[in-house]
């Protein structure tokens with residue numbers, strides 16, 4: 124089961140709809156990173172409303188994916204985490220999810236666009252410095 | 255103590271990550287059947303996921319037994335996770351936040367300890383047994 128990755132301009136949108144085996148989680152990570160590189164995406168939204176369990180392995184994979192995505196130039200937002208999942212993660216330990224999270228997709232896209240805009244500003248100044 | 259009609263116990267072999275999904279799904283189903291709330295269902299499923307995944311990572315294979323240990327006074331789900339792997343040499347250390355020999359977050363065992371009402375570990379080379387339980391009082395509707 125491959126998770127579809129949709130393109131919205133220079134943003135990629137993915138939604139995890141079913142419980143994933145470990146192999147599927149790793150496949151997802153690879154697919155997402157390739158997709159980002161292919162279209163030089165500037166942002167990635169991972170929608171996880173359907174996920175009933177986010178254990179420490181899944182939390183780490185989400186963090187790693189976000190870190191790698193950032194390294195190749197895309198900002199990342201996770202959206203739609205169920206309240207019971209958020210509660211469980213907080214009870215398990217502080218800071219298990221090291222990615223920005225939003226309530227729903229709308230907010231996720233808004234947050235992402237803001238982050239991309241901010242980054243645009245700073246990369247402009249970087250370019251100026253380089254000249 | 256009377257044995258309730260729904261008393262049941264079943265064992266799921268844990269050999270690959272699809273078994274992790276099966277075990278945590280079964281635990282959640284039992285929790286739902288006992289009318290535990292969605293937060294408790296998620297706590298239990300997550301705890302089962304952590305322990306069964308540890309089996310795959312550190313012991314290769316093992317079993318997960320899910321027991322409905324409810325009685326007249328309380329609803330109780332007990333889960334026993336066992337393997338015949340190398341064992342956990344230093345249990346207090348393994349329970350510490352951030353301790354991992356497998357490159358993980360080291361959040362599994364300490365997380366389970368916080369999510370569940372009871373949690374015991376016995377371990378020696380060749381036999382590791384983790385037992386955890388969630389207890390909730392019965393209400394007029396449960």
Ligand SMILES: Nc1ncnc2c1ncn2[C@@H]1O[C@H](COP(=O)(O)OP(=O)(O)OP(=O)(O)O)[C@@H](O)[C@H]1O
Pocket residue numbers: 179180304308309311312313337339340341342348349353354355356357358359360361362363364382
């Ligand atoms: N069944 C087991 N057999 C042998 N050692 C184990 C077993 N379960 C856990 N351990 C040991 O205890 C350590 C802590 O386990 P814990 O689940 O807390 O963290 P982790 O699995 O390393 O990382 P995470 O669960 O956050 O991905 C493990 O790194 C491992 O050394």
Ligand SMILES: [Mg+2]
Pocket residue numbers: 179304307308358361362363
């Ligand atoms: Mg673990």
